[in-house]
Amino acid sequence: MAEITYRDAVIRGIAQEMQRDNDVVFLGEDVAKAGGVFKATVGLYEQFGPLRVRDTPISEQAILGAAMGAAMTGLKPIAEIMFSDFFAVCFDYIANEFPKSRYMSNGQTKCPLVVRTGNGAGSRFGAQHSQSIENWCMMIPGLKVVAPSNPTDVIGLLAAAVRDPDPVIFFEHKSLYPTKGEVPDGEIVDRLGTAKIVRPGKDATILALALMVPRALAAAETLASEHGIEAEVVDVRSLVPLDTQTILSSVARTHRLFTVEENPRLCGWGAEIVSIVADEAFYDLDGPPVRITTPHIPLPAADNLEDIVLPTPARIVETVKRSLGC
Amino acid sequence: MATAKDRAQAQAASGVNDDIGEAKRLELYRTQVVIREAEQRAFDLFLQNLVKGTSHLSLGQEAVAAGFAVAMKPGDLSFCTYRGHAHTLARGVPVEKVLGELMQRDNGLMRGKGGSMHLTSEEHGVMGSYAIIGAHLPIACGAAWRAQYKGDKDVSVCFFGDGTTNIGAFHEALNFAAVWKLPVIFVCENNLYMEYTPIGDVTAVPHPAADRAAAYGLERIIVDGNDADAVYRTAQVAFDKARAGNGPSLIECLTYRHSGHSRADPAKYRPEGELEKWKERDPIKIYKERLKQFGIGDEAIAKIDAEVRKVVDDATEACKAAPVPPLDILTTDVYADGGWAWRN
Numbered sequence: 250m251a252e253i254t255y256r257d258a259v260i261r262g263i264a265q266e267m268q269r270d271n272d273v274v275f276l277g278e279d280v281a282k283a284g285g286v287f288k289a290t291v292g293l294y295e296q297f298g299p300l301r302v303r304d305t306p307i308s309e310q311a312i313l314g315a316a317m318g319a320a321m322t323g324l325k326p327i328a329e330i331m332f333s334d335f336f337a338v339c340f341d342y343i344a345n346e347f348p349k350s351r352y353m354s355n356g357q358t359k360c361p362l363v364v365r366t367g368n369g370a371g372s373r374f375g376a377q378h379s380q381s382i383e384n385w386c387m388m389i390p391g392l393k394v395v396a397p398s399n400p401t402d403v404i405g406l407l408a409a410a411v412r413d414p415d416p417v418i419f420f421e422h423k424s425l426y427p428t429k430g431e432v433p434d435g436e437i438v439d440r441l442g443t444a445k446i447v448r449p450g451k452d453a454t455i456l457a458l459a460l461m462v463p464r465a466l467a468a469a470e471t472l473a474s475e476h477g478i479e480a481e482v483v484d485v486r487s488l489v490p491l492d493t494q495t496i497l498s499s500v501a502r503t504h505r506l507f508t509v510e511e512n513p514r515l516c517g518w519g520a521e522i523v524s525i526v527a528d529e530a531f532y533d534l535d536g537p538p539v540r541i542t543t544p545h546i547p548l549p550a551a552d553n554l555e556d557i558v559l560p561t562p563a564r565i566v567e568t569v570k571r572s573l574g575c
Numbered sequence: 576m577a578t579a580k581d582r583a584q585a586q587a588a589s590g591v592n593d594d595i596g597e598a599k600r601l602e603l604y605r606t607q608v609v610i611r612e613a614e615q616r617a618f619d620l621f622l623q624n625l626v627k628g629t630s631h632l633s634l635g636q637e638a639v640a641a642g643f644a645v646a647m648k649p650g651d652l653s654f655c656t657y658r659g660h661a662h663t664l665a666r667g668v669p670v671e672k673v674l675g676e677l678m679q680r681d682n683g684l685m686r687g688k689g690g691s692m693h694l695t696s697e698e699h700g701v702m703g704s705y706a707i708i709g710a711h712l713p714i715a716c717g718a719a720w721r722a723q724y725k726g727d728k729d730v731s732v733c734f735f736g737d738g739t740t741n742i743g744a745f746h747e748a749l750n751f752a753a754v755w756k757l758p759v760i761f762v763c764e765n766n767l768y769m770e771y772t773p774i775g776d777v778t779a780v781p782h783p784a785a786d787r788a789a790a791y792g793l794e795r796i797i798v799d800g801n802d803a804d805a806v807y808r809t810a811q812v813a814f815d816k817a818r819a820g821n822g823p824s825l826i827e828c829l830t831y832r833h834s835g836h837s838r839a840d841p842a843k844y845r846p847e848g849e850l851e852k853w854k855e856r857d858p859i860k861i862y863k864e865r866l867k868q869f870g871i872g873d874e875a876i877a878k879i880d881a882e883v884r885k886v887v888d889d890a891t892e893a894c895k896a897a898p899v900p901p902l903d904i905l906t907t908d909v910y911a912d913g914g915w916a917w918r919n
Contacts, residue, residue, distance in 0.1 A: 314713020351632035354695035355685035356908035414911035489919040
């Protein structure tokens, strides 16, 4: 075991897979010689050389298109889109090309690639460099969508993504890069499509993703210590495939459901899960499911404004407490 | 009847330099006729309401597809647009498979799951037909990157229309391919119209592809896209360059589509007489003359025409008799496990 940052876990995850398989290649803007704008790819260029770790022009369509062409013909590319907000300038590949080629070709073409991207708020970057856009990808048939919350999951889920035969969108949370966690030694390989109960509890289920996981955990501690409410916190980890069994069985035990989402409210991932729970576990519920989200606004830059729009431990505590009538 | 050897000797004696040779010329001719007959049949079947959805024909543009396909080696990869029937057929994909897909039958190339705009046949090196303008230029770069990385000798060829030269992905891909020195050939079929609007009305330079080449450090190449020999020769130079590790080429082929943009378009925006003028330079007409110039008789040409016609007739009947796709393929191949499960 060693304590490393989420940022260093990204480096270790990529290195683990590049070491294992020569077909794994990595491209993106400023990722090679500069080591990435978030310093999450430092040393890879030196370790794996200029043929496998490549700087690209500021050409997001070229990055994703090239990754796809390479994937179709035998490589296992990892492509970086620096900020997830930039998906909007290369969304053709995300929405039309990666996920549809296999289906349209009746199974002839393959697209085993990973797009890593810096997602999420908390850095005071304003509305075009702070968004949580995992729900943009969740809605597209053919994609897989992952968002780890801690260093061990970064390595394990990145390895699973690289080894997966489908296109996987891998959301790294920018505000988690400096956070630390204990990581086992040796190779780490996780499974996509698995949620994890990160804190057991009997009174309420709180679903969270990425940066919202530590916030949900902090809220759960307060709920327990100050209000006697034992909340179960589930790190959803993978939106597609979605581990509905873990979620439904948690709701069956706690009878209450809360989602904590960084994406703006409309059509956030929590809405889909709430709909599944309403369809399949309605009679397990003792009260209406509650979504705790960012409001339906662009993200502001100023720190006090940004802080107030994102779900906080205090807002989670307040919402759960009120809903449970405490 | 003179043998091929006799004809070659006669040409040598008359000073005509046949650098292409009879076998390749016959292949160029046959490929063009296959495209012409299949595309014309697709149009006829559309009029009978047997081709569903949309379709974008390459009638009049056959020489570009034939010239490049005949210059390709097995293993070379084609990336096409929605106007991709010609390039798909040119790589040897059976006519029945193409017509079947246009007719959305179970015998189609993708069993009706893709349709006219997405013809794909990996076993023939046809790596897909892309219906979002410009999308496949970066994708072709990626396939070429794989060849470069692995030391494979195949070349990726990306075909697109003149309209594509005004979308961002074109410029991103050209720069990317040039900087990375990728073994990729970008082939612009300039048929004068983006969709309904003349390309000249919406482009800052007279030659939409060639005049942009200098911006990416590439040679300005314009070729008569209605002359299969000219296309074939230009293609060979580009293939040699790519295989030698000397990077990409951008080639503008001047041509003309005889029909409208898609089946919905009667092409009334064209000035009177323009189509007729171009039909005088019909690539198949040009090539028949060429074959005769090199001593191939009417009889041999008619034989090819009849063989191709029979293939297309047989394919048409097979497609008409083929069932529609079964419902059980509706949810297959969304994911690599063959299914569509997004949850447990």
